[in-house]
Amino acid sequence: MVNLKTDHQSTPLGFDDPVPEFSWVLKSDERGMEQTAYEIRVTDNPEKLDAGKYLQSGKISGNQTFGIQYSGKPLKSFTRYFWKVRVWDQNDKVSEWSASS
Known part of the structure; x- marks a missing residue:
C-alpha cells in the first residue's frame, strides 16, 4: 500500500478530528490483485506499531x-498519531504491513 492519507491529507500535522478517515492505494506486483479485507494499526508512538x-x-x-472511518477510541487533540495498514487478497493471502504514516 502506498499514498496513505488521513482525512484526505498525506501526513497531516494539524487536524482536530477524533474519528479520522483513512485511505490508501493498492500496489502489487501480482496482476489482478484484489483486496478482500484490511487491518489498521494506530498508535501515538511509531515504535509501538511493531x-x-x-x-x-x-x-x-x-x-x-x-x-475508512477510524473505529477505535476517540483520538486526543494535540497528539501525534501513526498508522499503517495491511490487506488480504482474493486468495486470502495477507500483505506485508505498509510503511507508517
Whole structure:
C-alpha cells in the first residue's frame, strides 16, 4: 500500500478530528490483485506499531480503500498519531504491513 492519507491529507500535522478517515492505494506486483479485507494499526508512538502496543481494527472484510472511518477510541487533540495498514487478497493471502504514516 502506498499514498496513505488521513482525512484526505498525506501526513497531516494539524487536524482536530477524533474519528479520522483513512485511505490508501493498492500496489502489487501480482496482476489482478484484489483486496478482500484490511487491518489498521494506530498508535501515538511509531515504535509501538511493531511492539504490540497499538489500537488495531482487527481483520475487516471489504475492498474499500478510501474513506475508512477510524473505529477505535476517540483520538486526543494535540497528539501525534501513526498508522499503517495491511490487506488480504482474493486468495486470502495477507500483505506485508505498509510503511507508517
